Amino acid sequence: MDLPAIIADIVAHAASREDRGTVASYIPELAKVDPGQFGIAVATADGRLIEGGDCATGFSIQSISKVFALTLALGKIGDQLWQRVGREPSGNAFNSIVQLEQEQGIPRNPFINAGAVVVADVNLGGHQPRVAIGEMLRFVRYLAGDDGIAINETVAASETATGFRNMALANYMRAFGNIHHPVDLVLGTYFHQCAIEMSCRQLALAGRYLMLDGRHPEGGRVVSSSRAKRINALMLTCGHYDASGDFAFRVGIPGKSGVGGGILAIVPGRASIAVWSPGLNENGNSQLGTLALEELAHRTGWSVFSPPQGPS
Amino acid sequence: MDLPAIIADIVAHAASREDRGTVASYIPELAKVDPGQFGIAVATADGRLIEGGDCATGFSIQSISKVFALTLALGKIGDQLWQRVGREPSGNAFNSIVQLEQEQGIPRNPFINAGAVVVADVNLGGHQPRVAIGEMLRFVRYLAGDDGIAINETVAASETATGFRNMALANYMRAFGNIHHPVDLVLGTYFHQCAIEMSCRQLALAGRYLMLDGRHPEGGRVVSSSRAKRINALMLTCGHYDASGDFAFRVGIPGKSGVGGGILAIVPGRASIAVWSPGLNENGNSQLGTLALEELAHRTGWSVFSPPQGPS
Amino acid sequence: MDLPAIIADIVAHAASREDRGTVASYIPELAKVDPGQFGIAVATADGRLIEGGDCATGFSIQSISKVFALTLALGKIGDQLWQRVGREPSGNAFNSIVQLEQEQGIPRNPFINAGAVVVADVNLGGHQPRVAIGEMLRFVRYLAGDDGIAINETVAASETATGFRNMALANYMRAFGNIHHPVDLVLGTYFHQCAIEMSCRQLALAGRYLMLDGRHPEGGRVVSSSRAKRINALMLTCGHYDASGDFAFRVGIPGKSGVGGGILAIVPGRASIAVWSPGLNENGNSQLGTLALEELAHRTGWSVFSPPQGPS
Amino acid sequence: MDLPAIIADIVAHAASREDRGTVASYIPELAKVDPGQFGIAVATADGRLIEGGDCATGFSIQSISKVFALTLALGKIGDQLWQRVGREPSGNAFNSIVQLEQEQGIPRNPFINAGAVVVADVNLGGHQPRVAIGEMLRFVRYLAGDDGIAINETVAASETATGFRNMALANYMRAFGNIHHPVDLVLGTYFHQCAIEMSCRQLALAGRYLMLDGRHPEGGRVVSSSRAKRINALMLTCGHYDASGDFAFRVGIPGKSGVGGGILAIVPGRASIAVWSPGLNENGNSQLGTLALEELAHRTGWSVFSPPQGPS
Incomplete structure (x- = not known):
């Protein structure tokens, strides 16, 4: 068939x-x-x-955005990323903070929330959240060949208002020095990235x-x-x-x-x-x-x- | 090249x-x-x-034997095996007992030691260890097409004498009812399987x-x-x-x-x-x-x- | 009143x-x-x-025996005991093995099962279990001033037959070198001590x-x-x-x-x-x-x- | 002597x-x-x-303030406090977040940081931080009979600027519903309480x-x-x-x-x-x-x- x-x-x-x-x-x-x-x-x-x-x-798309965000972050700092995020399955629930405590603020992989927050911190790269969010949106539009892709601001705001657990994760990693920007800017970037609609x-x-x-x-390389x-x-x-x-x-x-x-x-x-x-x-x-x-x-x-x- | x-x-x-x-x-x-x-x-x-x-x-071959033992056990009891062993990465060291405590004696997967001991318990199937060990050896010889494959008894004895951690794992799972045969028979089988030389x-x-x-x-199916x-x-x-x-x-x-x-x-x-x-x-x-x-x-x-x- | x-x-x-x-x-x-x-x-x-x-x-008396066993063990090796057992509350269930993994085979205190098994290992002191059990019984009789105190052998046998979790604990600590005698002798001593009836x-x-x-x-010091x-x-x-x-x-x-x-x-x-x-x-x-x-x-x-x- | x-x-x-x-x-x-x-x-x-x-x-005085804060909170809501905080030793380091994950946002006791943050949330009681801080200071002065006791604002600010771990704890408990006020107000109260100098x-x-x-x-009861x-x-x-x-x-x-x-x-x-x-x-x-x-x-x-x- x-x-x-x-x-x-x-x-x-x-x-x-x-x-x-x-x-x-x-x-x-x-x-x-x-x-x-x-x-x-x-x-x-x-x-x-x-x-x-x-x-x-x-x-x-929520966590699916982590794939695109990881691709961007690897483009920015390459394999240095792996000094701040691991590559192992977590063996725990997706929002687990236990692993972070045992492993000194280094998340197990870039697809659990903590790891994606570190990736967002990398993508922020000293800029304002709107810059990083704009870059992400352009990247996804380029990959799909569709400029109609947008962020749902209501969803982004909905997460910002209730994301206590992600705030805990981010502050916890900042205590270990593994988040470099102010936590609210990093999470602002992260919540908007998750709120992309496709x-x-x-x-x-x-x-x-x-x-x-x-x-x-359409030609050209996105990544090696x-x-x-x-x-x-x-x-x-x-x-x-x-x-x-x-x-x-x-x-x-x-x-x-x-x-x-x-x-x-x-x-x-x-x-x-x-x-x-x-x-x-x-x-x-x-x-x-x-x-x-x-x-x-x-x-x-x-x-x-x-x-x-x-x-x- | x-x-x-x-x-x-x-x-x-x-x-x-x-x-x-x-x-x-x-x-x-x-x-x-x-x-x-x-x-x-x-x-x-x-x-x-x-x-x-x-x-x-x-x-x-040590833990590589777990692949062949798993294949045999699936042949014996099929997908019922997955009621006694999980299929997720463990996220912990290979001899970890913590996971077992948190998950009620069900090992995370058949390739960590605890899971392999459950698989050995399945392969024992009510027989004496020498029966199960003999079956395993014949199976590996059949797969390789080589009757020269044998068990190193010195290595098997070496593990039996020092395998306190595996004894702990096996007794622990037995406390949860997830080991059905006497622990020394199960481990005898397991240690001999690990001591296969190839x-x-x-x-x-x-x-x-x-x-x-x-x-x-050479023809025929080993598994589906x-x-x-x-x-x-x-x-x-x-x-x-x-x-x-x-x-x-x-x-x-x-x-x-x-x-x-x-x-x-x-x-x-x-x-x-x-x-x-x-x-x-x-x-x-x-x-x-x-x-x-x-x-x-x-x-x-x-x-x-x-x-x-x-x-x- | x-x-x-x-x-x-x-x-x-x-x-x-x-x-x-x-x-x-x-x-x-x-x-x-x-x-x-x-x-x-x-x-x-x-x-x-x-x-x-x-x-x-x-x-x-079951775990109450741990008080008398601890008193005996301190009499034998004094504060050296604290190199093999801690003095902190466990924060976990009484038969937890997690703590042991995190703390390299050193139980948190002498009153959780793992700690009491180490104490039994100390009290065994190179002798046969019946010697250590006899000493324990004489000690409790002396403390109570009552020679009628005895061990219930049926209870001792009942624990021996089902004590898989304690066998796991003991083997686990032996893997870390914190149990010195064969595990079955140590647990034999421990189960008899727990089976004292009073x-x-x-x-x-x-x-x-x-x-x-x-x-x-009646005069004299039991301990300082x-x-x-x-x-x-x-x-x-x-x-x-x-x-x-x-x-x-x-x-x-x-x-x-x-x-x-x-x-x-x-x-x-x-x-x-x-x-x-x-x-x-x-x-x-x-x-x-x-x-x-x-x-x-x-x-x-x-x-x-x-x-x-x-x-x- | x-x-x-x-x-x-x-x-x-x-x-x-x-x-x-x-x-x-x-x-x-x-x-x-x-x-x-x-x-x-x-x-x-x-x-x-x-x-x-x-x-x-x-x-x-830092964490010693937790004794006085607990006394105040018990005066406010009595034994209801124990629905939000436990009474068991933690068995872990003082800033551990693992326990919180395992126990659904209920800290083990009021003297670990997480428990003290819940106590601060109780003492805030719907007021502004300066009200709760003022009440705490008056209480300690009354206990000591010394109006010279004060808060070191430099220390309080020092903690506010670096307290990422406490921010993580507080947000984490808020995710479980065990913090009722905005996290920054609760921590503002907590950091000032810790910065009391005596x-x-x-x-x-x-x-x-x-x-x-x-x-x-001097007469009268502070507590029963x-x-x-x-x-x-x-x-x-x-x-x-x-x-x-x-x-x-x-x-x-x-x-x-x-x-x-x-x-x-x-x-x-x-x-x-x-x-x-x-x-x-x-x-x-x-x-x-x-x-x-x-x-x-x-x-x-x-x-x-x-x-x-x-x-x-």
Whole structure:
């Protein structure tokens, strides 16, 4: 069966599922999203875009933004970043502060919140938050080839008002000297980055450089081949909080989820995939999105742990 | 450059390195091994075997045996195994008991010691240890196509005499009901399994089913395609203790290391690789072996996180 | 009101209470004890013995034995003991192994299980378990002035058969070199010590040296004044597992509880008190026993945290 | 020997000691204090005041203020406080955030920083910080009978500027709903409370209510007898961070230390003692102060764990 038919099946299956998980409630603005939605988009290495469901509806990308922010930060300071952030799975819940205490303010990886806050601190780079936020937005628009991508200021404000836990993390790392700018500026940058809104279509397009060995499909390099490979590795080992091992086991594709219900998944040399459904499972990852990716991987044979095969 | 030339370079580079890490001392018998040794063997999907250095010298496979033991246990009880062992990276040192306390006697994954002891308990299956040990040995010989593989009884006895930490782990899990047989029988099985001796050549041959989607190169299936893929996924996320993330980042290939200094690494559809050098780095993985795999991955382009490419 | 009247009231109140907690179930033999029992005995500094309820019924002293074992071990090796055991409250459940991992096999204090196992290792002193057990029994008989005190072999065997967690603790500490004898001999000693049976009367008498600044009421010193004071301090800060702070807050008297439902409490210069009721509260301490001591402390004014006052 | 002679000896011994510990450096203003100073003052139950050394020199009371703040908060909301703060020793370093994560934002006791921040939140009570700070200052002046006690604004500002760890703790507890006021107001109150300056003389006088069963020596009750007893109990079990057990073992008197180098110690019915020397030991408690109290307790026989005796 060809890819469009598989996608159509996945959309149909998603529509029929009754257990859709729970919409994230800790960011008030996100709690209002209708859980009945599901979208999917697949950008292939040969330039096709196959979509289904609510693939054009914007959603809050939240932690998926950490992939783009990491890419930017590596562009700024290169491997020096790894002196301030680790590369190991955390083995704990995504907002855990315990690890930070045991490891002297060095977060385990750039995809847990603490690590992403350090990355935001790097991206701030002595500028005002609006400068760093503007740079991030331009970068994502460039990756997706779509200037319509924007930040939802209501969501950003919603996080700013309730982000006590992130404030705790940031202050804690500042106590260890691992945050260099004032905490409110760093978190302002971070919350705006998380509040970027994209559709599945835009997100799948923005992820293409990671399937293309670091190259932009329109030409030129976004990152080196080695860096693209390493970002994919981090997505696989750390992209789904403390369910990363399970996602690797079931799906077998590097992916990064966000509490807005989106997941970006990369099949190197084959596809950049975005799925979205707002209900989350008990690990904080999109319930229908995870199931959709499992079905997609199963039917296409797309897994980094199997011999190369399947449609492309 | 072709693969034999790359292997020859790697052997030459290994010979010239001065910092060779530290030979494991906690198993007295292992501490006696000459750290000057280095071997490598690559079995390719198209049936070649390319070797170098001390590729025919036997060494204690130790934790690499966990891959074969897991394969056997899944054959016995299937996915029921996952009710007794998790699939997440541990985020802690390989012999950590903290996780067990927090998670009610369920080890995080089958590749940390506690998880491997549960797997040994499954493989014991009501029989005497010598039955289970015999089955394991026959299985490894069948995978490698080599009846010369044997257990080093001195090493097995050496572990039995000093394995207080493993005794602690096993008793602790028994207190939670997650070990079903008497602890000394389970550990007797486990210590003998770890004391299997293989050369790089034998190990690379034994790993071929994991590159071949679960099929034995001589014909027939060892495991299903789905199971092969999942074992590879576990090797990538959990195969190097709390340096698994770093190994994925640097090398990008599923691998399982042992304190004897060996590493088995699998490039799905391409190669089954064994390296060995007794000196360990600060994470307990072979120092030269890790560097050799990093060089091999870099020069061949073999990484599950890059588009398929390179020699095969 | 005088002390006999207070004791009579306490016995009456205990009889009328409906919530009696839960009898410990993890030692099968203890689970058979009738929860309807309650006993109390107070030995005063001026030589009186005031009793009530089931004060002559024997019960398993369990962890209360740790006080007598500690006294013996300090007699053997003095302050060298503190190189192998700490003196700080544990802040964790009584059988926690986490602390041991973080603190390199040195238990936090001699009253958590791990610490008591180290103390048993000291008391073993190169002899056979029956020698150490015999010495312990003679010591307790001497303290209480009662040769009728004995070990319940059924209880000892019951613990031996199910003590997987203690086996884990002991093996774990042996891995760090903090247990010197074979683990089964150490635990054999420990389980027999815990299986000593005493009545409240016997226990209150046995504790008199701790109220009398280290002196035996029949003459002579059991321990120095300084050592008696320090054992009392340890009972106050560590005697009730992770409810020690609450016991100090509510009752204000050094005490040591056991899962058999007994508590030994010491008012320096005033009284040695034993209470017993088999039902335990959520912290593993006798429910009625704790309430009885709280009432006794309140009505007598006996608290080490108030100006000296009250009967005696 | 009488008490004045003992105090004179202690002052002489302190003067001759060479290892004076290390002055706290994390609050810049405190790091400037001359480590050569030592003061002591003892207020007895019979109304004497015996002093020595730098007993009239003011120092930053820091965490000792937690005793007075707790007394105030209990006066405001009584035992409801214990729904928001525990009463158990922490078993961890004084600024640990791990415990908070494991226990859902409820600090272990009111004397670790997190607990003291909750107490400050209670004392704020809907008012502006200057109101709560004014109330605290009036309370301490009333206890000591000395209107000269003041806050060192430079120290308060010094903490405000660097207190990232306390900001982390406060935000973290706010995420759990256990801080009710804006974090900056709560910490403003807390930092000013810690910056109160007192001499040993003033501090010993301020502590008299705790030796006098809750009564002010000039007449009237500060707290009930029961509450005085309980505050003393908390000082004994939790007053010296994770060296509380050791302090109870060596000294045997309820005490509360501060990183300014002061310690307030209470012998119920006998004495209120203040010592001060700026150098800290490895647990963050005054090095000479701890030794002085150990000597004082030894020579007077003052210990809550010995039969009542010694001078008064």
